[in-house]
Amino acid sequence: MNSADASLSAPSSTVSERATPREWAALAVLTLPVLLISVDMTVLGFAVPHLSEDLAPTSVQLLWIVDVYSFVLAALLVTMGALGDRVGRRNLLMLGAAGFGAASLAAAFAPSAEVMIAARALLGLAGSTLMPSTLALIRNIFRDNVQRKFAIAVWSSALAGGSALGPVLGGTLLEFFWWGSLFLINVPVTALILVLTPFLVREYRATHPASIDAVSALLVAAAMFPAVYGVKKLAEHGPALLPVVSVATGVLFGYVFVRRQLRSENPMLDVRLFTIRAFSVGVWLNLITLFTMIAALFFLTQFLQIVLGISPLWSGLALLPGLTLAIAASLLAVGAAARVGFRGTLTAGLALMAVGFMVLTQLPQGSAAVAAVGFAFICFGMGLTQTLTNDAVVGSVPEQRAGAASAVSETGYELGAALGIAILGSVLWASYSSKLHDVPGVPGGAMESARDTLGGAVQAAESLAPDAANGLVSAAHIAFVDAIHVTSAVAAGILVLAAVHTAWTLRGSTTV
Structure with a gap:
């Protein structure tokens, strides 16, 4: 650790401050908001075909429905992290839980694409209070370094667990109910948070909180x-x-x-935190891993449901092995870092994610198995990195800065998810549109709709003669899989560059 690292890092405690049973119970409560947000992020991908049918969004509106939540959340996280330090991290957590439940109800019954975008923006506003509060509270509750690392591993596994639960839960609900049920499941979870938090989670405020500027x-x-x-x-x-x-x-x-x-003498965000190598690498990798993983989930759910015609439930089950591996990798990451080092484990995780995307560059037209294998590599690699990056962020700064540090970490996380849909999603649709050529017997207006989204192609085919309809759907499926190949190659390249950058930046580093 260089001099800048040492000047800003948290001092080592000479007294072991072991957590009590109540504090371990508090950890269980603090995993609920993480489950809530991660389920909400992954479950929406399964609703995309159904939203396209009922709300008829344009391709741009569809991208905004998916990513406006993360944009709003990322824009407000730093402010909310500072606010939590001042008004109390538990208080802010409860306020956010109540708001998240209310916004979920609005999304569930949205009558149009515009209303859905607004509801998702309100979810982002409420969600911006949840994530930094939970991670900062874990930093406050668990003073012992070993216990803190394990607690963050549990927190990270809950993040991966929510991602695993989202597709299965979403598929099950869509099998029997309408797409609005995907948002209604948030309401009982937020109610549980509001009931349990006052009894199990102690309030924490910073002694010298940052100014709310x-x-x-x-x-x-x-x-x-x-x-x-x-x-x-x-x-x-x-x-x-x-x-x-x-x-x-x-x-x-x-x-x-x-x-x-x-x-500023009392900044809302101390940007000097970025001089800590472990902190800056942790934030950067949170962005990169979510940037690529969420994009993969975005196109694989459409591949499984629209191209292969698999039901939402079985589509979720097809992705479940990979998302379950992410949970296992989260719990294995601390032990792996002890054996091969912080730098080696992060680099290996990024390399495994790149391998997964390389598998998807060879995705055949009709193989759910290849999709599942590629996604398994992506998720396992992501699980290895997430535990270590989150511990790096909160463990490398003083306790007084835990709220701000957690907010910056989650800004990287949420911005990565949003940009993954925005950038890689745009690469996907641009490639798809360019590869979908005119089909004999399909009029210009129908071709224009078909090039907008894959769901638009299926809808356009419903009004055509059988031969033209079959030709359009077949051409759209081929173009979409080709677009997956292109997008996966771009993602793999980004991850390889990230692995090289991480290995170079952390040279000489051992542990966080």
């Missing part, structure tokens, strides 16, 4: 939204003046935000 909060949002919008448009349509200016505007506001924090 309204200007800084606005700067974060002003940096986030133009940059993300510009990246989305560049991915969809290529270089153009408006998206380039939008990205530049976001970067400019981000620069102003950083300068303001450096000049």
